[in-house]
Amino acid sequence: MSFNFEKRVAIVTGGSKGIGASICEHLSANGAKVYSLSRSIPENGNSNVTYKQCDVSNFEDVQTIISEIHKEAGSIDILVNNAGVTKDNLIMRMNEKDWDTVIDINLKSAFNTAKAVARIMMGQRKGKIINIGSIVGTTGNAGQSNYSASKAGLVGFTKSLAKELATRNILVNLIAPGYVMTEMTEKLDEDQLKAFLDNIPMKRGASGEEIAKVVGFFASDDSNYVTGQVLHVDGGLAM
Numbered sequence: 001m002s003f004n005f006e007k008r009v010a011i012v013t014g015g016s017k018g019i020g021a022s023i024c025e026h027l028s029a030n031g032a033k034v035y036s037l038s039r040s041i042p043e044n045g046n047s048n049v050t051y052k053q054c055d056v057s058n059f060e061d062v063q064t065i066i067s068e069i070h071k072e073a074g075s076i077d078i079l080v081n082n083a084g085v086t087k088d089n090l091i092m093r094m095n096e097k098d099w100d101t102v103i104d105i106n107l108k109s110a111f112n113t114a115k116a117v118a119r120i121m122m123g124q125r126k127g128k129i130i131n132i133g134s135i136v137g138t139t140g141n142a143g144q145s146n147y148s149a150s151k152a153g154l155v156g157f158t159k160s161l162a163k164e165l166a167t168r169n170i171l172v173n174l175i176a177p178g179y180v181m182t183e184m185t186e187k188l189d190e191d192q193l194k195a196f197l198d199n200i201p202m203k204r205g206a207s208g209e210e211i212a213k214v215v216g217f218f219a220s221d222d223s224n225y226v227t228g229q230v231l232h233v234d235g236g237l238a239m
């Protein structure tokens with residue numbers, strides 16, 4: 001599926017690599033003006049994407065950068081909350097810092113960005129917010145209590161925001177990937193990987209592009225009556 005995002009301005013968090021880079025590529029290839037907010041600026045980034053350095057867990061920094069982007073671009077039509085990290089450990093070994101870091105980067109960041117764009121999108125009476133969750137936000141996962149809680153939190157956040165903003169024509173949805181082949185999942189050893197893939201009905205992981213295309217659907221006019229939804233993009237893993 002290809003969409004026309006001409007004259008649309010998109011902000012993607014964590015667009016420097018992995019799934020976020022694929023999302024930036026897909027939206028810009030289909031005409032959007034794309035800004036990426038990430039911790040580091042990639043050396044060989046996409047020349048059609050404007051990279052801004054920002055820690056999305058920092059409320060003030062996010063407000064400032066999004067206001068600058070709005071002034072520069074004139075509108076903000078699409079927000080994709082993609083930035084995320086893992087700090088896995090069993091509860092007995094997980095320290096407070098690893099809990100807080102994951103909740104702040106994966107969940108609080110979505111509040112920070114949505115708070116900054118909501119007023120702008122309300123003024124436009126139009127907007128699309130797409131949050132990237134994970135199937136473990138639904139299923140849970142041993143060793144990922146912090147990560148699963150952050151992703152489950154995003155589900156509640158998505159649905160609440162969808163209800164708050166629907167009359168303003170701001171639509172909020174969440175995509176829950178299963179296993180996507182990026183640096184985040186390269187951390188799995190061979191046995192873990194095999195066990196993981198064996199459980200997936202499609203017996204393979206997704207490419208970043210396969211997630212980006214679903215983001216494209218939620219960002220496009222083809223989903224203008226869809227809000228508050230959680231869509232698992234996981235080769236059938238969680239059903």
Ligand SMILES: NC(=O)c1ccc[n+]([C@@H]2O[C@H](COP(=O)([O-])OP(=O)(O)OC[C@H]3O[C@@H](n4cnc5c(N)ncnc54)[C@H](O)[C@@H]3O)[C@@H](O)[C@H]2O)c1
Pocket residue numbers: 013014015016017018019020037038039040054055056057082083084085105132133134135176177178179180181182183184185
């Ligand atoms: N890879 C998977 O299998 C998988 C599965 C389910 C969900 N997800 C989710 O997809 C999203 C992207 O994952 P990925 O695999 O591409 O990860 P990745 O590690 O390849 O990329 C993460 C991105 O987030 C950015 N980031 C991290 N902390 C940040 C911060 N504080 N401020 C700004 N940017 C920050 C990084 O700079 C990077 O651009 C995450 O939310 C992740 O939880 C991934």
